[in-house]
Amino acid sequence: MSQVGHATARALLRRLAVEQAECRVPSLTAAIVRDGRTAWFGGRGRVGDAAPTPATQYRLGSITKSMVAVVVMRLRDEGALALGDTLDTHLPGAPHGHLTIAQLLSHTAGLTAEPPTTWWERTPGVPVADLFKRLGPGELKHRPGRRFHYSNVGFALLGELVGQLRGTTWLQAVRGEVLAPLGMNDTTARPRHPHATGYAVHPWADVVLAEPEHDADAMSPAGQLWSTPHDLARWAAFLGGDTGGVLCGDTLAEMREPAGVDDGDAWTGGFGLGLQLARTGGRRLSGHTGSMPGFLATVWADPAEGVGVLFMANTTSGLSGRLAIDLLDILDEHEPRLPDEWRPVPADPGLLALTGLWHWGPKPYALRLLPDRGLSLEPLNGGGRASRFVPQADGTWLGLDGYYAGETLRVSADHLDLNTFVFTREPYDAAAPVPGGVSDWHA
Incomplete structure (x- = not known):
């Protein structure tokens, strides 16, 4: 679907208009992406004397981090680094060089959230050498790996790592390896015309104050980029799985896996490898939020539904926090996605014969055949360890997932060996290998 219906478009626009009016946003844009294409765009307010368009630039803030992370993962896939490598393996002499690349990507390194400088988002940046001198032992706030602690500083280090390994700057690497291949040609380090001016809105009066905009220098990998709704819609499609050859699907899926959570046991927000994660209303979203003085932006993708959502605003604060999710809810209400049609597919006779009931000890499991010779093993009662292979x-x-992610399943006609756990056709089959029948069943 390339466009939503009239009633859907009206409902989406009304939600956007309410947000812009009630939250007093100078200008606000939003878009829905479906099946890799922009299905709806809306804009309210004014940029200069005109309404914002899909070509109007806004600052991305921390969404920049997700693009830097993609280059790091490309380096991993090429074999230039391993996620378990320490930073000083590739960046000798770097402060806190004992931290791993995976910890920096997932904000579990324990580094301070902000650099030991003046307020970096509102003042001209300092050079990398200056920043590195300031990052002493006291800037490690938590034991590495202990907890999620968001760190802008961590991505300054990752940006320098990317530049070192690519023999260029982080910006040139992101531009050449991510932005250009995806056609995101209006995503730039500094604003170009037409762009929104960043404003702070007075809390008690309908007046605004222009916010400063600088080159963040050493901190720029944490939030420098500007972009447009058009380009950010392409990024939403990328996050949803339309990677355009920039990254393989398995690597993107790895980036979406939770590495840390920031709101307790029943988590609704967390972080993967450079991607922010959210669980809401049954959805599992991945993407990133962004804020800089005068700007707020968010992009989410739901790969399972083939849908993405984004908004960009030129205000320092004040949005409701529900806009993106509400837009997805409206789309679901008016135009719910139809499931793919079921169609029979050829099956390997040997694998087909293996499907059905198996037992782990006395517990019954079902083995099902998936497309491309995949297998699914799951308990019949719904409780217990389920995995796909x-x-x-x-x-x-x-x-692939669950308790047995990364483990090996060996299949025989009379038993399944799953990392030493033996599944048999009958409970504790006496003829099968360990544990076999331990004794006769009796009352």
């Missing part, structure tokens, strides 16, 4: 060249299967 994909075939390997050596005849085994590799666990």
Whole structure:
């Protein structure tokens, strides 16, 4: 679907208009992406004397981090680094060089949130060498790996890492490896015409104050970029799985895996590898929020539904916090996604014979055949360890998720060996390997 219906568009526009009016936003844009294409765009307020358009630039803030993270993952996929490598493996002499690349990407390194400088978002940036001199032992606030602690400083370090390994700057690497291949040609380090001016809105009067905009220099990988609704819609499509060859799908899925949570046991917000995560209304969203003086932006993608949402505003604060989710709710209410049609697919007779009931000890499990020779093993009563498996060249299967993620499944006609756990057709089959029948069943 490339466009939403009239009633849907009206409902989406009304929600946007309410947000702009009630939150007193100088200008506000939003878009819905469906199946990789922009299905709806809306703009309210004024940029200069005109309404904002899909080509109007706003500052992205921390959404920049997600683009830097993609280059880091490309380096990993090329074999230039491992996520378990320490920073000083590739950046000798860097402060806090004992921290791992994965910890920096996931904000679990324990580094301070902000650099030990003046308020970096509102003042001209300092050079990398100056920043590095300031990052002493006291800037490590938590034991590495202990907890989620958002760190702008961590992405300053990652930006320098990218520049070192690419022999250029983080900006040139992001532009050449991410923005240009995706056609995001209006995403730039400094504003270009037409762009919104960043404003602070007075809390008790309908007046505004222009916010400053500077080159953040060493801190720029944490939030320097400007972009447009058009370009950010392409980024939403990327996050949803339309990677355009920039990143393989498995790597993007890895970036979406939760590495840390920031709101307790029943988490609704967390972080993967450079991507912010949210769980709301049954959705699992990945993307990033962004804020800089005078600007707020958010982009989310729901890969399971093939949908994305974004907004960009030129205000320092004051949005409701519900706009993006409400827009998705409106889309679901008016034009819910239809499930893909079920169609039969060819099945390997040997694998088909393996499907059905198996037992782990006395507990019954169902083995199902998935597309492309994949397997699914899950308990019949819904409680317990369930995983999906994909075939390997050596005849085994590799666990994709759940308890058995990364573990090996070996399949025989009379039993399944899952990392030493043996599943049999009958409970504790005496003829099967360990544990076999331990004794006769009796009353």
